């Protein structure tokens with residue numbers, strides 16, 4: 001597929017904070033309808049990369065194109081363009097405690113898309129069913145739910161607007177391995193069902209293997225390897241190998257910063 005057909009095309013992305021160069025020229029792209037997972041150690045800049053794509057952080061240099069439109073200048077129109085086609089599952093589920101479950105799912109439908117409460121509630125309950133929860137759950141407060149149920153609700157909220165792009169930020173953090181697998185399966189199923197393009201960031205390799213069509217590894221501010229989940233165990237890259245196998249010994253040295 002030529003670059004012009006890419007859903008998201010990132011070239012030469014740089015972002016620094018004071019003296020710390022976090023992104024040093026990231027090149028990354030994803031075809032429409034594919035699922036790309038970015039892996040990398042703690043503090044390598046995965047969240048910074050995600051925030052640049054979401055329009056929360058402005059890159060210092062480089063471009064981010066979505067459907068051929070450069071959104072890296074992050075004008076109000078660029079942000080609206082992204083918000084209108086994006087759903088997001090946040091690391092900590094990030095549900096509003098003061099709203100019921102269905103109101104959380106329907107929030108954007110009511111306040112941004114101006115749907116009636118009835119239409120938004122119907123859609124929210126449908127989304128709840130899609131993530132394997134009974135409609136009655138819609139009337140509960142988020143605090144009454146387990147962590148796994150909260151993630152399901154967060155996924156229901158992410159898909160409620162039928163987004164063309166879905167972002168997943170550490171979707172399995174805080175879940176036991178079995179619930180993590182349930183969430184991974186749901187992500188794969190729902191992303192395929194709505195035909196969205198998905199970008200996830202995680203350091204959970206089990207999750208990456210499950211939800212990715214392609215995995216890219218971020219290290220020292222650049223993408224150092226990219227390939228299919230089947231190829232990652234024979235990447236031939238010592239950094240990838242160390243990360244995938246979770247070894248303390250190897251070329252990647254973890255540094256502890258003292259404040």
Ligand SMILES: Nc1ncnc2c1ncn2[C@@H]1O[C@H](COP(=O)(O)OP(=O)(O)OP(=O)(O)O)[C@@H](O)[C@H]1O
Nearest residue numbers: 017020022040041042043044045046047048049203
């Ligand atoms: N707004 C900011 N101001 C200053 N430094 C920041 C800011 N955001 C991120 N950083 C720094 O950028 C680096 C990368 O952070 P980031 O959160 O992207 O890492 P990460 O790969 O997502 O890590 P983790 O897996 O632990 O969440 C860190 O050193 C962090 O302190």
